[in-house]
Amino acid sequence: MLKKTIAALAASIITASAANISGAGASFPAPVYFDWAYMYQKATGNQVNYQSIGSGGGIKQVSARTVNFGASDKPLKPKKLDRKRLYQFPAVIGSIVAAYNIPGIKDGELKIENKDLAAIFMGKIKYWDDKRITEDNPGLNLPHKEIVVCHRADGSGTTFNFSYFLAHVSEDWANNVGIGKALDWPTGLGGKGNEGVASLISQNPYSIGYVEYAYKLKNGFGAAVLQTASGKWVEAKEENFKAAAKYAKWTPAKHFYQILALQPGDNSYPIVAATFILLPREATEMNKEVVKFFDYSFKHGDEDAKKLGYIPLPEQTKEMIRSYWKEHGIY
Structure with missing residues (x-):
């Protein structure tokens, strides 16, 4: 009985001292x-x-x-x-990737120029076999399917960082869409949180959206090869994230x-x-x-x-x- 009382007292002390944050x-x-x-x-x-x-x-x-x-x-x-x-x-530190769901196109096979990524999210590149995309992907069988753009519907730091990037690689984006946590999107489907955007990409073949890399890994999406600040092709890989973070x-x-x-x-x-x-x-x-x-x-x-x-x-x-x-x- 004494042991039980002491144990109960110890448990109550731990509970009382525990912080709920x-x-x-x-x-x-x-x-x-x-x-x-x-x-x-x-x-x-x-x-x-x-x-x-x-x-x-x-x-x-x-x-x-x-x-x-x-x-x-x-x-x-x-x-x-x-x-x-x-x-x-x-x-x-994390990384934001252009995650896609294109049947038949594997992770890292698709290259998209930075300025063309802005054009996709503005609705100005509408199909996956647009010449601006196929020119950078010779030999890749890109379908004549309409691109389903997936973006955030809530106030988002991911959107802020993604739009900051697009505004610095596309004058058209900078002048017409801009930088912010919440944007007046020219096209696409909106989801709440990285979770919501990931769900939209999963549910919609031929889609593309921007999510933190952890959500790409969790859902098995492909991630587009983009360009460095100097225009060199760079894959969405941990070593390249670290190269930037340093x-x-x-x-x-x-x-x-x-x-x-x-x-x-x-x-x-x-x-x-x-x-x-x-x-x-x-x-x-x-x-x-x-x-x-x-x-x-x-x-x-x-x-x-x-x-x-x-x-x-x-x-x-x-x-x-x-x-x-x-x-x-x-x-």
Whole structure:
């Protein structure tokens, strides 16, 4: 009886001391955040509940203080962070791919020039056997089938990074569609979250959409070969994502604001993006709990991130983030 009482008391102490952390935002890093949360709960008993609702929703919820942390693939500039009273730091790096579902065309067989990708998402290239595509793919049997464009329907950091890339490779896109988390799409089907776009691609033969690489791996999509900043063909592969990511120049004084698209280098994949965590500045004690989760993930979660197709932050960057946490009294 005494042993049972002691065991029950110990369990109640662990439960009482366990932190329940809530976060919401980007679907881009959701697979790795779910894995990290599971790992962290097993190790510490602390629960991290993350809602994959899109970067726009994450920014809104943390700004309204309805969650303990927000997540966004679109970094906020220092002035906006000051206005919203938020801290910001990167958590992991991922890549956005042009994922396709074309029967008979295997992964990595299809080449699309960057400017032509913009034309596809503007509805100006309508068929897979358009001359602009077939010229870059001699010997590939591209069908005379209408291209089904799949895009995001919600406020999305993935859309921000994808549209940033397209605006820098296509003047037509820059002038007529622009850059943003939510766009007035000229064509296509809209889905919520990377999950929703992946579902649309799966359901629609002859489709193309943009998703984070983890969703491409999970669903077995093909990914188009795109071009580096200098115009060289580059495959959607981990080594090419890493080649681009190494050019990141993080500045803690600017709350790590950095956009990673179109980095230099012969093998740099053109649409690489960091994903960021946003914390309310006044919530010091809860921020310490959130920071413990990410610190644990930085120390123990790199292999999980790699398995899912993400690029862990370099150790030097992690130390920079820890110094940033210390500076703000949350580590």
